Amino acid sequence: MELWPAESIWEAVSPFLPGFTVEVLPEIDSSNTELMRRARAGQTEPTLLVAEQQTAGRGRLGRPWQSAVGDSLTFSLSLPYAPRDWSGLSLAIGLAVAESLHGGIGLKWPNDLWVADRKLGGILIEAATAGGRSQVVIGIGINIRPRPAEGLSTPPAALTDLWPQATAGAALLRLMPTLVRTLKDFEQQGFAPLQARFEVRDVLRGREVHTSDGLRGQALGVGPTGALRLLQAQGERLIDSSEVSVRPTPPDTP
Numbered sequence: 001m002e003l004w005p006a007e008s009i010w011e012a013v014s015p016f017l018p019g020f021t022v023e024v025l026p027e028i029d030s031s032n033t034e035l036m037r038r039a040r041a042g043q044t045e046p047t048l049l050v051a052e053q054q055t056a057g058r059g060r061l062g063r064p065w066q067s068a069v070g071d072s073l074t075f076s077l078s079l080p081y082a083p084r085d086w087s088g089l090s091l092a093i094g095l096a097v098a099e100s101l102h103g104g105i106g107l108k109w110p111n112d113l114w115v116a117d118r119k120l121g122g123i124l125i126e127a128a129t130a131g132g133r134s135q136v137v138i139g140i141g142i143n144i145r146p147r148p149a150e151g152l153s154t155p156p157a158a159l160t161d162l163w164p165q166a167t168a169g170a171a172l173l174r175l176m177p178t179l180v181r182t183l184k185d186f187e188q189q190g191f192a193p194l195q196a197r198f199e200v201r202d203v204l205r206g207r208e209v210h211t212s213d214g215l216r217g218q219a220l221g222v223g224p225t226g227a228l229r230l231l232q233a234q235g236e237r238l239i240d241s242s243e244v245s246v247r248p249t250p251p252d253t254p
Ligand code: BTN
Pocket: 029, 030, 031, 032, 033, 054, 056, 057, 058, 059, 060, 061, 063, 065, 073, 074, 075, 076, 111, 112, 121, 122, 123, 124, 139, 140, 141
Protein backbone atom coordinates (compact mmCIF):
# COMPACT_ATOMS: atom_id res chain seq x y z
CA MET A 1 0.00 0.00 0.00
CA GLU A 2 1.28 3.51 -0.75
CA LEU A 3 2.31 5.60 2.27
CA TRP A 4 -0.95 7.54 2.42
CA PRO A 5 -3.90 5.99 0.56
CA ALA A 6 -5.48 9.42 0.06
CA GLU A 7 -7.36 8.45 -3.11
CA SER A 8 -8.94 5.34 -1.53
CA ILE A 9 -9.94 7.33 1.56
CA TRP A 10 -11.47 10.03 -0.62
CA GLU A 11 -13.43 7.44 -2.64
CA ALA A 12 -14.77 5.77 0.51
CA VAL A 13 -15.74 8.98 2.30
CA SER A 14 -16.78 11.58 -0.27
CA PRO A 15 -20.21 9.99 -1.01
CA PHE A 16 -21.10 10.74 2.63
CA LEU A 17 -19.34 14.10 2.90
CA PRO A 18 -19.88 16.20 -0.24
CA GLY A 19 -16.92 18.52 -0.90
CA PHE A 20 -14.58 16.30 1.13
CA THR A 21 -10.84 16.78 0.58
CA VAL A 22 -7.78 14.91 1.84
CA GLU A 23 -4.53 16.73 2.51
CA VAL A 24 -1.20 15.38 3.76
CA LEU A 25 1.34 17.86 5.14
CA PRO A 26 4.96 16.93 5.93
CA GLU A 27 5.00 19.35 8.88
CA ILE A 28 2.58 21.65 10.70
CA ASP A 29 2.34 23.00 14.23
CA SER A 30 -0.81 20.97 14.91
CA SER A 31 -3.43 19.58 12.54
CA ASN A 32 -6.15 20.69 14.98
CA THR A 33 -4.73 24.20 15.27
CA GLU A 34 -4.54 24.48 11.48
CA LEU A 35 -8.13 23.31 10.87
CA MET A 36 -9.41 25.59 13.65
CA ARG A 37 -7.60 28.52 12.00
CA ARG A 38 -9.24 27.62 8.69
CA ALA A 39 -12.69 27.22 10.26
CA ARG A 40 -12.43 30.63 11.91
CA ALA A 41 -11.42 32.06 8.51
CA GLY A 42 -14.61 30.62 7.01
CA GLN A 43 -13.11 27.54 5.32
CA THR A 44 -15.65 24.96 6.35
CA GLU A 45 -15.43 22.28 3.62
CA PRO A 46 -15.06 18.80 5.14
CA THR A 47 -11.30 18.27 5.32
CA LEU A 48 -9.05 15.46 6.46
CA LEU A 49 -5.63 16.86 7.33
CA VAL A 50 -2.87 14.35 7.98
CA ALA A 51 0.28 15.69 9.62
CA GLU A 52 3.41 13.62 9.12
CA GLN A 53 5.05 15.71 11.82
CA GLN A 54 3.58 18.13 14.36
CA THR A 55 5.81 20.71 16.00
CA ALA A 56 3.21 21.76 18.59
CA GLY A 57 0.81 18.81 18.88
CA ARG A 58 -1.88 19.38 21.49
CA GLY A 59 -3.63 16.96 23.83
CA ARG A 60 -6.60 17.46 26.12
CA LEU A 61 -6.47 19.74 29.15
CA GLY A 62 -3.76 21.91 27.57
CA ARG A 63 -1.22 19.10 27.53
CA PRO A 64 1.30 18.69 24.70
CA TRP A 65 0.95 15.71 22.37
CA GLN A 66 4.23 14.17 21.34
CA SER A 67 4.43 11.71 18.49
CA ALA A 68 7.34 9.99 16.82
CA VAL A 69 7.67 10.89 13.15
CA GLY A 70 6.93 7.84 11.00
CA ASP A 71 5.77 5.78 13.96
CA SER A 72 2.45 7.45 14.64
CA LEU A 73 -0.75 8.59 12.99
CA THR A 74 -1.74 12.19 13.65
CA PHE A 75 -4.65 13.73 11.80
CA SER A 76 -7.70 15.96 12.14
CA LEU A 77 -11.07 15.97 10.45
CA SER A 78 -13.03 19.20 10.14
CA LEU A 79 -16.67 19.37 9.08
CA PRO A 80 -19.82 21.42 9.64
CA TYR A 81 -21.56 19.69 12.51
CA ALA A 82 -24.78 20.35 14.39
CA PRO A 83 -25.82 17.48 16.67
CA ARG A 84 -28.84 18.04 18.89
CA ASP A 85 -26.70 17.05 21.87
CA TRP A 86 -22.89 17.02 21.88
CA SER A 87 -22.56 14.92 25.02
CA GLY A 88 -20.85 11.60 24.47
CA LEU A 89 -19.27 12.62 21.16
CA SER A 90 -15.73 11.73 22.25
CA LEU A 91 -16.96 8.29 23.36
CA ALA A 92 -18.70 7.71 20.02
CA ILE A 93 -15.52 8.68 18.15
CA GLY A 94 -13.36 6.44 20.34
CA LEU A 95 -15.76 3.59 19.69
CA ALA A 96 -15.63 4.12 15.92
CA VAL A 97 -11.82 4.09 15.98
CA ALA A 98 -11.56 1.05 18.26
CA GLU A 99 -14.18 -1.00 16.41
CA SER A 100 -12.66 -0.30 13.03
CA LEU A 101 -9.07 -1.05 14.07
CA HIS A 102 -9.01 -4.04 16.43
CA GLY A 103 -11.10 -6.07 18.89
CA GLY A 104 -8.40 -5.70 21.54
CA ILE A 105 -8.62 -1.90 21.84
CA GLY A 106 -10.28 -0.64 25.01
CA LEU A 107 -11.75 2.78 25.76
CA LYS A 108 -10.93 4.85 28.80
CA TRP A 109 -13.52 7.54 29.52
CA PRO A 110 -13.75 10.05 28.03
CA ASN A 111 -11.19 10.25 25.21
CA ASP A 112 -8.52 7.58 25.35
CA LEU A 113 -7.82 4.43 23.40
CA TRP A 114 -6.15 1.85 25.63
CA VAL A 115 -4.46 -1.51 25.18
CA ALA A 116 -3.52 -3.59 28.25
CA ASP A 117 -3.79 -0.58 30.58
CA ARG A 118 -1.53 1.57 28.42
CA LYS A 119 -2.47 4.50 26.24
CA LEU A 120 -2.64 3.76 22.51
CA GLY A 121 -4.11 7.05 21.40
CA GLY A 122 -6.22 10.05 22.20
CA ILE A 123 -8.90 12.31 20.79
CA LEU A 124 -9.10 16.10 20.92
CA ILE A 125 -12.43 17.64 19.92
CA GLU A 126 -12.74 21.36 19.30
CA ALA A 127 -15.64 23.39 17.95
CA ALA A 128 -15.81 26.73 16.15
CA THR A 129 -18.65 28.83 14.86
CA ALA A 130 -18.19 29.95 11.27
CA GLY A 131 -20.82 32.14 9.58
CA GLY A 132 -23.39 31.21 12.20
CA ARG A 133 -22.87 27.46 11.65
CA SER A 134 -21.03 25.15 13.97
CA GLN A 135 -17.92 23.34 12.81
CA VAL A 136 -16.18 20.52 14.61
CA VAL A 137 -12.47 19.68 14.43
CA ILE A 138 -11.69 16.15 15.57
CA GLY A 139 -8.01 15.40 16.15
CA ILE A 140 -6.80 11.87 16.66
CA GLY A 141 -3.31 10.66 17.57
CA ILE A 142 -2.46 6.94 17.55
CA ASN A 143 0.88 5.28 18.28
CA ILE A 144 1.49 2.87 15.44
CA ARG A 145 4.89 1.44 16.39
CA PRO A 146 6.42 1.25 19.89
CA ARG A 147 8.43 4.21 21.12
CA PRO A 148 10.45 4.82 24.28
CA ALA A 149 8.59 5.79 27.44
CA GLU A 150 10.16 9.32 27.38
CA GLY A 151 9.63 10.04 31.06
CA LEU A 152 6.13 8.57 31.18
CA SER A 153 5.42 6.23 34.09
CA THR A 154 4.26 3.50 31.72
CA PRO A 155 5.38 3.21 28.10
CA PRO A 156 2.56 3.84 25.65
CA ALA A 157 0.93 1.00 23.71
CA ALA A 158 1.34 0.67 19.94
CA LEU A 159 -1.08 -0.59 17.32
CA THR A 160 1.50 -3.12 16.08
CA ASP A 161 1.16 -4.85 19.51
CA LEU A 162 -2.24 -6.02 18.21
CA TRP A 163 -1.92 -5.76 14.44
CA PRO A 164 1.73 -6.46 13.57
CA GLN A 165 1.45 -5.28 9.95
CA ALA A 166 -0.22 -1.97 10.86
CA THR A 167 0.95 1.20 9.18
CA ALA A 168 -0.36 4.71 9.70
CA GLY A 169 -1.86 4.76 6.18
CA ALA A 170 -3.56 1.38 6.53
CA ALA A 171 -5.00 2.36 9.92
CA LEU A 172 -6.34 5.64 8.54
CA LEU A 173 -7.99 3.88 5.59
CA ARG A 174 -9.63 1.40 7.94
CA LEU A 175 -10.99 3.93 10.38
CA MET A 176 -12.14 6.84 8.22
CA PRO A 177 -15.34 5.33 6.73
CA THR A 178 -16.49 4.09 10.16
CA LEU A 179 -15.63 7.41 11.77
CA VAL A 180 -17.67 9.38 9.24
CA ARG A 181 -20.64 6.98 9.46
CA THR A 182 -20.55 7.22 13.26
CA LEU A 183 -20.45 11.04 13.12
CA LYS A 184 -23.48 11.08 10.82
CA ASP A 185 -25.44 8.69 13.09
CA PHE A 186 -24.43 10.60 16.22
CA GLU A 187 -25.62 13.87 14.73
CA GLN A 188 -29.15 12.41 14.50
CA GLN A 189 -29.31 10.01 17.43
CA GLY A 190 -26.70 11.03 20.00
CA PHE A 191 -24.78 8.61 22.21
CA ALA A 192 -27.60 6.46 23.66
CA PRO A 193 -27.66 3.83 20.85
CA LEU A 194 -23.90 3.29 21.37
CA GLN A 195 -24.01 2.86 25.15
CA ALA A 196 -24.03 -0.96 25.12
CA ARG A 197 -21.18 -1.16 22.62
CA PHE A 198 -19.10 1.29 24.66
CA GLU A 199 -19.66 -0.90 27.71
CA VAL A 200 -17.98 -3.88 25.99
CA ARG A 201 -14.73 -1.88 25.65
CA ASP A 202 -14.95 0.23 28.82
CA VAL A 203 -11.62 -0.36 30.63
CA LEU A 204 -12.65 1.51 33.80
CA ARG A 205 -15.93 -0.30 34.47
CA GLY A 206 -15.93 -2.00 37.88
CA ARG A 207 -12.57 -0.46 38.88
CA GLU A 208 -11.66 1.97 41.63
CA VAL A 209 -10.78 5.27 39.99
CA HIS A 210 -9.78 8.78 40.93
CA THR A 211 -10.33 11.97 39.02
CA SER A 212 -7.97 14.90 38.49
CA ASP A 213 -10.31 17.07 40.59
CA GLY A 214 -10.02 14.83 43.63
CA LEU A 215 -13.01 12.48 43.44
CA ARG A 216 -12.68 8.78 44.17
CA GLY A 217 -15.05 5.90 43.69
CA GLN A 218 -15.91 2.85 41.67
CA ALA A 219 -16.57 3.34 37.96
CA LEU A 220 -19.93 1.77 37.10
CA GLY A 221 -19.84 2.43 33.36
CA VAL A 222 -21.45 5.28 31.44
CA GLY A 223 -25.00 6.57 31.23
CA PRO A 224 -27.07 7.24 28.07
CA THR A 225 -25.45 10.66 27.54
CA GLY A 226 -21.95 9.25 28.02
CA ALA A 227 -21.47 10.62 31.55
CA LEU A 228 -19.23 8.49 33.80
CA ARG A 229 -21.18 6.79 36.62
CA LEU A 230 -19.11 6.95 39.79
CA LEU A 231 -20.19 5.02 42.90
CA GLN A 232 -19.16 6.78 46.11
CA ALA A 233 -20.04 6.17 49.75
CA GLN A 234 -22.79 8.81 49.43
CA GLY A 235 -24.28 7.16 46.34
CA GLU A 236 -23.92 7.38 42.60
CA ARG A 237 -22.62 10.52 40.97
CA LEU A 238 -22.49 11.39 37.27
CA ILE A 239 -19.35 13.01 35.88
CA ASP A 240 -19.85 14.71 32.55
CA SER A 241 -17.11 17.30 32.61
CA SER A 242 -14.60 17.04 29.84
CA GLU A 243 -12.28 19.07 32.05
CA VAL A 244 -11.29 16.14 34.23
CA SER A 245 -9.15 13.11 33.63
CA VAL A 246 -9.78 9.77 35.32
CA ARG A 247 -7.31 7.02 36.18
CA PRO A 248 -7.61 3.61 37.80
CA THR A 249 -6.51 3.81 41.44
CA PRO A 250 -3.63 1.39 42.18
CA PRO A 251 -4.83 -1.35 44.60
CA ASP A 252 -2.48 -0.36 47.47
CA THR A 253 -3.59 3.32 47.52
CA PRO A 254 -5.07 4.29 50.94
C1 BTN B 1 -5.22 13.46 24.27
O1 BTN B 1 -5.13 12.26 24.51
O2 BTN B 1 -4.96 14.32 25.14
C2 BTN B 1 -5.66 13.92 22.91
C3 BTN B 1 -4.54 13.79 21.91
C4 BTN B 1 -4.91 14.28 20.53
C5 BTN B 1 -3.72 14.32 19.61
C6 BTN B 1 -4.10 14.62 18.19
S1 BTN B 1 -2.76 14.37 17.07
C7 BTN B 1 -3.65 15.11 15.79
C8 BTN B 1 -4.38 16.29 16.39
N1 BTN B 1 -3.54 17.47 16.41
C9 BTN B 1 -3.21 17.85 17.63
O3 BTN B 1 -2.48 18.81 17.93
N2 BTN B 1 -3.81 17.05 18.53
C10 BTN B 1 -4.60 16.02 17.90
